Amino acid sequence: MLIKTGVPTEGDIQRVTPSPERMAGGPVAVIECFQKIPCNPCYLSCKQGAIEEFKDINDLPGIDHGKCTGCGICIANCPGLAIFVVDYTYSDNEGLVKIPYEYLPVPEVNSRVAALNREGQEIGTARVVKVQRIKGQERTPVIWLAVPRDLVMSVRNIRVGGQQ
Amino acid sequence: MLKTDIAIIGAGPAGLNAAISAASMGAGVLLLDRDEFVGGQLIKQTHKFFGSREQHASTRGIDIAGLLHEKVKEYKNIELRLGATVLGYYPDGVITAEYQGRLLKIKAQRYIVATGAAEKSLPFPNNDLPGIYGAGAVQTLTNVYGVLPGQRVLMVGSGNIGLIVSYQLMQAGVEVAGIVEAAPNIGGYLVHAAKIRRAGVPVFTSHTIKEAYGDSVVQGAVIWQLDEKWQPVPGTEKDIKADVICVAVGLTPLTELLWQAGCKMKFVSQLGGHVPVRDENMMTTMPDIYVAGDVSGVEEASAAMVEGKIAGLCAAASIGCSTGEFDELRSRALSQLAELRSGPAGEKIRSGLKLLV
Numbered sequence: 001m002l003i004k005t006g007v008p009t010e011g012d013i014q015r016v017t018p019s020p021e022r023m024a025g026g027p028v029a030v031i032e033c034f035q036k037i038p039c040n041p042c043y044l045s046c047k048q049g050a051i052e053e054f055k056d057i058n059d060l061p062g063i064d065h066g067k068c069t070g071c072g073i074c075i076a077n078c079p080g081l082a083i084f085v086v087d088y089t090y091s092d093n094e095g096l097v098k099i100p101y102e103y104l105p106v107p108e109v110n111s112r113v114a115a116l117n118r119e120g121q122e123i124g125t126a127r128v129v130k131v132q133r134i135k136g137q138e139r140t141p142v143i144w145l146a147v148p149r150d151l152v153m154s155v156r157n158i159r160v161g162g163q164q
Numbered sequence: 165m166l167k168t169d170i171a172i173i174g175a176g177p178a179g180l181n182a183a184i185s186a187a188s189m190g191a192g193v194l195l196l197d198r199d200e201f202v203g204g205q206l207i208k209q210t211h212k213f214f215g216s217r218e219q220h221a222s223t224r225g226i227d228i229a230g231l232l233h234e235k236v237k238e239y240k241n242i243e244l245r246l247g248a249t250v251l252g253y254y255p256d257g258v259i260t261a262e263y264q265g266r267l268l269k270i271k272a273q274r275y276i277v278a279t280g281a282a283e284k285s286l287p288f289p290n291n292d293l294p295g296i297y298g299a300g301a302v303q304t305l306t307n308v309y310g311v312l313p314g315q316r317v318l319m320v321g322s323g324n325i326g327l328i329v330s331y332q333l334m335q336a337g338v339e340v341a342g343i344v345e346a347a348p349n350i351g352g353y354l355v356h357a358a359k360i361r362r363a364g365v366p367v368f369t370s371h372t373i374k375e376a377y378g379d380s381v382v383q384g385a386v387i388w389q390l391d392e393k394w395q396p397v398p399g400t401e402k403d404i405k406a407d408v409i410c411v412a413v414g415l416t417p418l419t420e421l422l423w424q425a426g427c428k429m430k431f432v433s434q435l436g437g438h439v440p441v442r443d444e445n446m447m448t449t450m451p452d453i454y455v456a457g458d459v460s461g462v463e464e465a466s467a468a469m470v471e472g473k474i475a476g477l478c479a480a481a482s483i484g485c486s487t488g489e490f491d492e493l494r495s496r497a498l499s500q501l502a503e504l505r506s507g508p509a510g511e512k513i514r515s516g517l518k519l520l521v
Contacts, residue, residue: 058507120364
């Protein structure tokens, strides 16, 4: 259970996963925020009007995946670093995952890094496609990772170089 | 003798906001802090804050300190004195402070005490070994002075401080061996927990530290599981090697000045210990003493900032300062505070405040 382990369960993830049809339609945000805390910058940062206005600042964020373009501005604005963008249409055999990453060194574009799941276990290799600096949140780089398509909903962190 | 309308003790998130709002009402403000810089604990917070825009959500604590400092500088009616340690409150309504090797006497019409909180400790065998720190000390070393406390840290406590200091240590290149939490559930925000879990750090809920060990410095700790009655379960011991044990088991309000001044105090465990009895406007039982921030109950910095606003506005109004906007500003701040506390995360605070106001 999330509150005991810190790791969202499969059920938690399912509840925030866009529909298969939407996933097939290109990049889209997945908001992995499961606890009611007083926080609303995701809504304030969304330029597409996809993240719904909070009636109560303690509510969980609501998102209209149909309006979301997967631009990723919310990724760098979420104080909890809990938003990711997934894109199953990136290439024939690879998907794209965009993650917030606040460690040094920032990975080089085209480098290969260890792909980690929500428990920090290495589950494969990711290729760094882009390092995006969102205006006003430059110190939370958004890393674009090309990963095998079956890992798109599992890769949530990376390890850059070195052994652990 | 220094004379001022309002003297504010502590220039953290609560005190800075109190100074700005009191000054915006036209009051003369003397803002004192014993440190050499403003911001209090904000300057150690390299992570982004929650809350809403009014509380600088999505901005890092250290940047909020800078923004508030700039705003303070805009007011000619705020005098800031750093390195000034307030020593006591006297029956004639005078406070004294140690400042640059001299004793200052200060007479204000109102005082706003925003002294914050101190860390709690945890008793366990060998907890006096070098290498065992409070989380605040670890943050000060790492984030203020750029000195790493060690190579591999065992964190005790999974509240927001334990979680976020673990994250900051990893950002600084320190390994975190794990987080030990006596309660069955993680205490802090789960987004913070998810962040350190996906970096591979285990969280041992329902576990406590049995003992630390090491010859002359700490070399590790034995942890063990707790049952539903919080009793240790023999045979569940785990040995965790670490050269730092970081204790993050909560805060308690820094209330010495309020006790000494004679404010009525009450023990409310949900608020972190003894806290001053005060009204909605943050006035204590002494009409010239207001409070704001953790000293009035340990809570998030976002709430401390709003409490500071309320205390600053109301203290200024109580000595006759006025602007046409007072009622609106006050009620907006009160509703922001109620909103921040209204969710499940604010339940503990709400139940504590019921015993107080």
